[in-house]
Each structure stands twice: as structure tokens, then as C-alpha cells.
Amino acid sequence: MLTAMHRKLLRDLWHAKGQALAIALVLSCGVAMLVMSLTTLHSLTATIDRYYNEYRFAHIWAYLERAPKTLLPRVAEIPGVSHVQTRVVADVNLDLEDMPEPAIGRLISIPDRQQPMLNDLHIRQGRWIEPGRRGEVLVSHAFAEAHQLRSGDTVRAIINGRLRTLTIVGVALSPEYIYEIREGDLLPDNKRFGVFWMGETELAAAFDLEGSFNSITLSTLPGANREEIIARLDRLTERYGGLGAFERSEQTSHRLISGELEQLRAMAVITPVIFFAVALFLLNMALSRIVGTQREQIAALKAFGYSRWEIGLHYLQFVLIIATVGSIIGVALGAWFGRALTLFYAHFFRFPWHEYHLDWRVVVPTIAVGLAVASIGAVAAVRRAVMLPPAEAMRPEPPPEFRPTIIERIGIQSFLSQTARMVLRTLERRPLRAAMTTLGIAFAASVMILGSFSSDIVDYLIDYEFHRSQRQDVTVTFFDSTAGRAERELANMPGVLHAEGFRAIPARLRFEQRSERVGIMGVPSGSSLMHLMDDQERRIVLPNDGLVVSDKLADLLRISVGDVVTIEVLERERPERQVPVAAVVRQYTGQGAWMDRQAAQRLMREQDRISGAHLAVDSDQLTALYAALKETPGVSGVTIKRAAVDSFMETYAEIVLTMRLFNIIFGSIIAIGVVYNAARITFAERSHELATLRVIGFSRGEVSAILFGELTVLTLIAIPVGLFIGYWFSVLAVLAMDTEDLRMPMVIEPATYATAAATVLVATIASVLFVRRGIDRLDLVAVLKTGT
Numbered sequence: 001m002l003t004a005m006h007r008k009l010l011r012d013l014w015h016a017k018g019q020a021l022a023i024a025l026v027l028s029c030g031v032a033m034l035v036m037s038l039t040t041l042h043s044l045t046a047t048i049d050r051y052y053n054e055y056r057f058a059h060i061w062a063y064l065e066r067a068p069k070t071l072l073p074r075v076a077e078i079p080g081v082s083h084v085q086t087r088v089v090a091d092v093n094l095d096l097e098d099m100p101e102p103a104i105g106r107l108i109s110i111p112d113r114q115q116p117m118l119n120d121l122h123i124r125q126g127r128w129i130e131p132g133r134r135g136e137v138l139v140s141h142a143f144a145e146a147h148q149l150r151s152g153d154t155v156r157a158i159i160n161g162r163l164r165t166l167t168i169v170g171v172a173l174s175p176e177y178i179y180e181i182r183e184g185d186l187l188p189d190n191k192r193f194g195v196f197w198m199g200e201t202e203l204a205a206a207f208d209l210e211g212s213f214n215s216i217t218l219s220t221l222p223g224a225n226r227e228e229i230i231a232r233l234d235r236l237t238e239r240y241g242g243l244g245a246f247e248r249s250e251q252t253s254h255r256l257i258s259g260e261l262e263q264l265r266a267m268a269v270i271t272p273v274i275f276f277a278v279a280l281f282l283l284n285m286a287l288s289r290i291v292g293t294q295r296e297q298i299a300a301l302k303a304f305g306y307s308r309w310e311i312g313l314h315y316l317q318f319v320l321i322i323a324t325v326g327s328i329i330g331v332a333l334g335a336w337f338g339r340a341l342t343l344f345y346a347h348f349f350r351f352p353w354h355e356y357h358l359d360w361r362v363v364v365p366t367i368a369v370g371l372a373v374a375s376i377g378a379v380a381a382v383r384r385a386v387m388l389p390p391a392e393a394m395r396p397e398p399p400p401e402f403r404p405t406i407i408e409r410i411g412i413q414s415f416l417s418q419t420a421r422m423v424l425r426t427l428e429r430r431p432l433r434a435a436m437t438t439l440g441i442a443f444a445a446s447v448m449i450l451g452s453f454s455s456d457i458v459d460y461l462i463d464y465e466f467h468r469s470q471r472q473d474v475t476v477t478f479f480d481s482t483a484g485r486a487e488r489e490l491a492n493m494p495g496v497l498h499a500e501g502f503r504a505i506p507a508r509l510r511f512e513q514r515s516e517r518v519g520i521m522g523v524p525s526g527s528s529l530m531h532l533m534d535d536q537e538r539r540i541v542l543p544n545d546g547l548v549v550s551d552k553l554a555d556l557l558r559i560s561v562g563d564v565v566t567i568e569v570l571e572r573e574r575p576e577r578q579v580p581v582a583a584v585v586r587q588y589t590g591q592g593a594w595m596d597r598q599a600a601q602r603l604m605r606e607q608d609r610i611s612g613a614h615l616a617v618d619s620d621q622l623t624a625l626y627a628a629l630k631e632t633p634g635v636s637g638v639t640i641k642r643a644a645v646d647s648f649m650e651t652y653a654e655i656v657l658t659m660r661l662f663n664i665i666f667g668s669i670i671a672i673g674v675v676y677n678a679a680r681i682t683f684a685e686r687s688h689e690l691a692t693l694r695v696i697g698f699s700r701g702e703v704s705a706i707l708f709g710e711l712t713v714l715t716l717i718a719i720p721v722g723l724f725i726g727y728w729f730s731v732l733a734v735l736a737m738d739t740e741d742l743r744m745p746m747v748i749e750p751a752t753y754a755t756a757a758a759t760v761l762v763a764t765i766a767s768v769l770f771v772r773r774g775i776d777r778l779d780l781v782a783v784l785k786t787g788t
Contacts, residue, residue, distance in 0.1 A: 031330025
């Protein structure tokens with residue numbers, strides 16, 4: 001049965017329905033963002049864990065030049081090793097009919113007859129290869145989708161110098177290539193890199209590796225010491241050209257996926273916290289002002305015998321009902337956006353299945369957080385309501401002390417209209433109320449900055465990485481390092497304007513007890529196609545001796561300029577040398593290290609050799625260049641910068657911009673909710689004054705101008721404050737999303753600030769126009785009687 005307090009609660013909610021809905025929507029944004037992020041994170045993590053377990057994803061990898069299979073029992077005897085799988089892995093050039101430029105295919109051997117194996121395959125379409133049928137292969141789903149390949153189609157490949165026709169009999173997925181990208185590339189390019197699986201007998205014979213292997217994968221027992229296993233495996237494979245074993249955390253696909261999940265986890269913390277903070281402030285501001293307008297009602301309730309507990313519970317229920325509605329809306333929105341985001345990630349991460357789970361272990365705590373935020377926001381206002389003495393509450397709130405305003409003291413009031421003087425006088429005499437409203441509107445601008453600045457990051461990364469730093473048009477790599485004359489041969493190819501050879505060296509850098517596996521790039525000291533820059537974006541010229549490292553690598557190893565690091569080369573004679581750190585450069589993707597090319601050759605104790613070359617080319621002669629590169633023996637890969645930019649926009653940039661869309665939607669809701677609440681509360685507080693002005697002869701337009709003027713002045717003050725707060729919110733977001741493979745630059749363009757400011761201004765105008773209807777319908781007699 002409804003009590004009198006329950007009926008009052010329902011009347012209050014109905015009377016403040018606009019404000020209540022706005023507050024509920026603001027709170028729902030924080031709940032939705034938290035539900036979306038956590039459920040997506042849990043769904044992806046559960047999918048990955050299931051995929052890894054069911055398809056036996058390896059724990060340790062090692063690549064080498066050539067080792068006999070007689071080594072297999074000795075590897076299996078290493079303590080902690082569960083299963084061992086040897087393979088033949090080789091990259092080959094592909095000649096595809098649907099594109100003029102060469103593509104790279106990675107051939108990986110599989111058992112001739114299907115059987116359980118490490119990094120097992122999920123056949124998406126077609127069948128397993130059949131023993132004795134030459135040229136049969138399985139193709140990765142991403143590459144098949146990019147080229148619309150199906151079972152029965154053929155591709156041509158140059159395998160060990162011979163042109164072969166491969167017949168696709170199936171499309172497969174592998175846990176090893178959930179994120180299909182070639183080592184050393186910044187981004188995936190599914191049109192120019194694909195994985196093929198071929199029968200072990202045929203692939204080993206093609207590369208003269210019968211009875212041998214050049215890749216080995218291991219799974220380990222629970223609790224095994226993987227560092228010790230890697231150390232023993234390195235000792236066993238060193239004499240066979242081992243390149244250094246590494247565990248799952250360093251495997252390219254897994255590492256990149258883990259980084260993406262880290263960013264999602266960070267987003268699940270930083271953005272909802274900011275949204276909840278705004279909601280908490282807004283609830284406190286709204287309820288405090290509602291209590292202020294109900295002073296006489298509170299006095300009457302106390303006079304009729306209602307206790308402080310009953311009155312406090314009444315206002316707490318008011319807040320909790322709003323919070324419950326907001327939480328329910330937030331959970332529904334979060335589940336909808338979470339499902340969409342999970343499917344969006346599934347477009348880039350290749351899983352055999354796509355599952356989204358709305359886990360109640362996420363939903364219930366999230367709702368609890370929403371209710372807790374609302375309760376905390378209401379504490380001060382509820383305390384004010386219950387502590388208000390009845391005698392004081394029966395009196396109208398005393399007007400502010402009269403005194404000349406600043407404009408009157410400096411004598412410029414004669415230059416202002418009567419309406420303008422009234423607006424400024426009201427703001428100055430109620431500074432706390434004005435400050436609270438200003439701060440609320442500032443939060444609206446700040447969340448718009450937080451929601452939209454990621455597009456500035458994308459634009460900056462493209463410009464920095466692909467235009468200012470990497471100035472080449474095409475990068476050519478070889479299967480093995482070759483004589484320096486290959487640089488001159490490339491320079492003489494059709495359309496090549498300039499060629500710069502580089503030496504890529506796989507190595508392990510050690511400093512004190514820390515180490516990292518990296519690829520050291522030896523490039524010409526005065527390179528015009530590869531510019532390294534410091535944190536001030538000034539170009540760094542490679543010294544004749546010494547090592548230049550990226551800022552991320554320097555952070556991981558905790559090194560700085562002048563420190564001496566140990567370089568352990570992981571190929572050929574495996575020389576080891578101590579080299580000083582000459583400079584630290586800014587790099588946003590990956591962990592890089594560079595040396596002067598001649599210094600790199602001294603490190604390797606070799607004559608002039610290169611691993612590839614950067615080319616500046618004439619865009620009108622690209623087709624002729626591609627044709628020439630396809631006919632060039634030893635070329636293992638051709639990377640086209642334009643294609644890399646397109647790939648960036650289709651992968652990482654699309655993920656970032658999709659998240660930006662979600663953030664903008666939530667940010668816009670918050671902006672409108674905050675500004676509307678400010679306008680509605682201001683109108684409720686000043687309804688008595690506005691009605692008085694109407695009675696003494698002010699027109700509706702003049703009264704509206706006073707209300708509009710107050711909010712306009714506060715909005716104009718709030719916008720720069722909000723842009724400042726938004727900048728620091730964005731700094732927190734950038735720091736939270738920093739991973740080993742990606743560092744976010746802190747970039748906010750003027751257009752983003754302008755968009756945030758314009759959104760808040762539009763929200764202010766729309767809110768005032770909406771509230772103005774209250775002025776048009778103002779019951780002057782009733783307002784003057786009640787003072788509300």
C-alpha cells in the first residue's frame with residue numbers, strides 16, 4: 001500500500017521527469033561502457049582460451065636453418081616438455097591473377113594424414129590434403145577471403161626457384177594466426193601475405209629437407225620452468241643455426257592480440273570511471289538544488305512528525321530509482337554495443353566460432369557500482385535535507401547580501417542593457433551555484449574530447465609513421481642476406497628513383513638482468529628514406545658506432561643514452577658485442593633498434609651485405625617494377641607503403657574509429673544530459689523571480705533572455721575549462737592504453753576542440769529552448785503564492 005511519502009516520491013519523480021531521465025541517461029553511459037568493455041573482454045578471452053586449448057596452441061617456438069629429426073628425442077627429454085612438433089616453414093613468392101604486385105605465401109608442413117598436432121587446424125571449408133596428391137594445400141581463411149579463393153582454385157608459387165601450381169583443397173584457421181601478420185610488419189595485409197599448409201613429405205622434398213626440419217614447436221607441462229626449457233632448447237639448436245627460442249608471449253599473433261585485450265581492459269577502467277565521476281557530480285548538483293527548492297516541504301514533513309530517517313530515505317529512494325532506471329538502460333545498451341563490438345573484433349581475429357556472453361558476474365557488480373555512485377552523489381544533499389531545522393526551512397531561503405557588483409564598481413553598467421546587468425548581478429551574487437553549473441557543463445565538453453580525440457591519433461600515426469619517418473614507397477626483402485651489389489641491381493629496375501639497402505639482424509639485447517628479442521636495422525647513416533626522430537621530432541643521424549633504440553625498448557630494458565648493452569646476434573656465427581646506446585628515438589609501433597649499416601656489418605664480421613632495400617619509385621611505372629620483382633630470384637617479400645596505409649585504415653584505425661563512435665554517442669548523451677539539467681534546475685530555482693518579472697511587465701522574450709543569458713555566460717566560461725579537463729582525461733586514456741607494441745601519441749587537433757565546444761553550445765541552445773516552454777506556461781499567480 002502506498003504511503004504519503006511514496007505518493008510524494010512519485011509526484012517528485014513525475015515533476016522532475018526530464019531531469020531524472022537526463023541523469024539516468026548520464027549514469028547509463030558509464031554502466032553501458034563498463035558492461036560493453038567487460039563483456040567483450042570476457043567473451044574474447046573465453047573464446048581465445050577455448051581455441052588455444054582445443055587446438056593445442058604451442059607454448060614455445062624455435063626456428064633454425066636445418067636440423068635432423070634425430071634431434072627430436074633429445075628435445076622431448078627436456079624436463080617439463082609435454083609434446084614436440086617439428087615442421088618445415090618457408091616463405092615463397094606468389095603470382096596471383098587478381099593483383100599485379102607479388103604476394104608472399106608462408107608454407108607450413110602438416111602431417112600427410114590428418115592427426116592431432118600442435119597448432120592444429122580448423123577446416124572452415126573443403127577437406128584435408130590427401131597423401132600422394134602433389135600440390136594440394138590448405139589456405140588461411142583471411143587470405144582466401146581477401147582473394148575470394150575456394151576449394152579447387154589454384155595459385156602459382158615460386159618454390160625453391162621452381163614455378164609450381166598449388167591446388168587449394170580447403171580453407172583453414174590456425175591458433176597460430178588468429179591475427180595473420182608477417183613478423184616485422186607493422187600491420188596485417190591479407191592481400192599480400194597468406195599462410196598455406198602443405199604435406200610434410202612434399203614440402204620437405206621441395207626444399208631438400210627430407211629427414212630434417214627448420215621449425216620446432218613445444219607444449220609444456222603445467223608449472224614447467226619455460227625459461228630453463230628455452231635455454232636448453234637454444235643449446236641443442238645452436239649448432240644447427242638456431243635463431244633463439246621464444247615462448248608464447250613473444251609469438252606475433254598472440255602478442256598483438258594480448259595488446260589489444262590490454263587496451264580493451266584499460267578502456268573498461270578509465271572511461272567508465274570518468275563517466276561515473278560526471279554522473280556523481282551531476283546527481284549531487286541536481287539533488288542539492290531539488291532539496292533547496294523543497295525547503296518548505298521538508299519543514300512541513302518534520303512538523304507532521306516525520307523523522308530525519310524517513311525524510312533522508314525519501315530522497316535516497318528518489319536517487320536510487322533514477323539510478324536503477326539508468327543501470328537497466330546501461331546494461332541493455334552495453335549488451336547491445338558489446339555484441340556489436342565482439343562481432344567487430346571477430347572480423348579481424350580469425351576464430352572458428354564467435355561467442356558473446358552477457359555474464360551476470362559482470363552485470364550484477366556493474367549495477368551495484370551504478371547504485372553506489374548514485375548513493376555517494378546523494379549523500380551531501382540527503383544530509384542537508386535531514387539536518388535542516390523546521391523553523392529555518394519554513395522561511396524562504398534568504399536572498400544574497402546586496403552590494404554593488406563588479407561592473408557597477410568599475411562603472412561600466414551604463415554600457416550594458418538592463419537584462420545583461422541582471423544576468424551578471426545574479427551570477428556574481430550566487431558564485432557557488434554559478435561555479436557548480438559551470439563545472440557541470442565543463443564536464444560535458446570534457447567527455448566529448450575524450451570520446452573523439454582518437455581520430456586525431458589515427459591521423460597523426462599515419463602521418464608520422466608512413467610519411468615523415470618511413471619515406472620509401474616500396475620495401476624489398478630477400479630470403480637471406482645477399483651481396484651489396486643487389487642494391488645497385490634494384491636501383492636499375494624500372495621506375496626506381498632511389499634505392500637504399502639495409503641489413504636486418506635478429507638479436508637479443510641484454511642489460512643487467514633484462515633482455516628483449518629485437519630486429520636491429522642497419523641503415524645508411526645519411527638515409528633519405530628512413531628518418532629517425534627524437535621526442536621533439538628532430539631528425540637523428542645514425543652515429544658511426546653505437547646503437548639507437550626506440551623509446552619503448554628503452555623503457556622495457558630501463559636504459560638511457562650512454563648505457564652499454566650486450567648484443568647477442570641470433571644468426572650465422574652468433575657474435576656477441578657490447579655497444580653503447582647513442583640515442584633514443586620516438587617510435588609508436590613495435591620495439592626497434594638501429595645501427596649504421598657499416599657498423600652492423602662490422603658487428604656481423606662480414607663484407608657488404610644487405611637483407612633488403614627501401615625504394616623510392618615512380619608511381620607510373622609500378623606495374624613494370626612489380627613484374628621485374630616477380631622475376632627476381634631471392635626476393636622474399638615486397639611491402640608497398642600505400643597498401644600498408646590502406647591496411648592500417650582497414651584494421652587498427654577502423655577499431656579505433658569504431659570505439660570513437662561509441663564514445664561520441666555516450667559523450668553526446670552526457671553533454672545533453674548535463675546541460676539540460678543545468679537549464680532545468682536554473683529555471684526551477686528562479687521560477688519565483690522570473691514570475692515576478694512577468695508580473696511587473698517583462699515580456700516572455702525578456703524573461704527568456706535572462707535565463708538564456710545566464711546559461712550562455714556560464715557555457716562560454718565552461719567551454720575552455722572543459723577543454724582543459726578533456727585534455728587531461730585524454731592523457732589518462734593514452735597512458736592506460738600503452739602496450740609493448742603500440743604507444744599512443746597525445747594529439748588533439750583544434751577541430752576536435754571546436755567540435756566539442758560546438759556540441760555543448762548546441763546542447764545549451766536546445767536545452768534553453770526546451771525549458772523556455774516552461775516560461776510560456778508559467779502560472780504566475782500560483783508561483784507567486786507558493787514561491788516555487
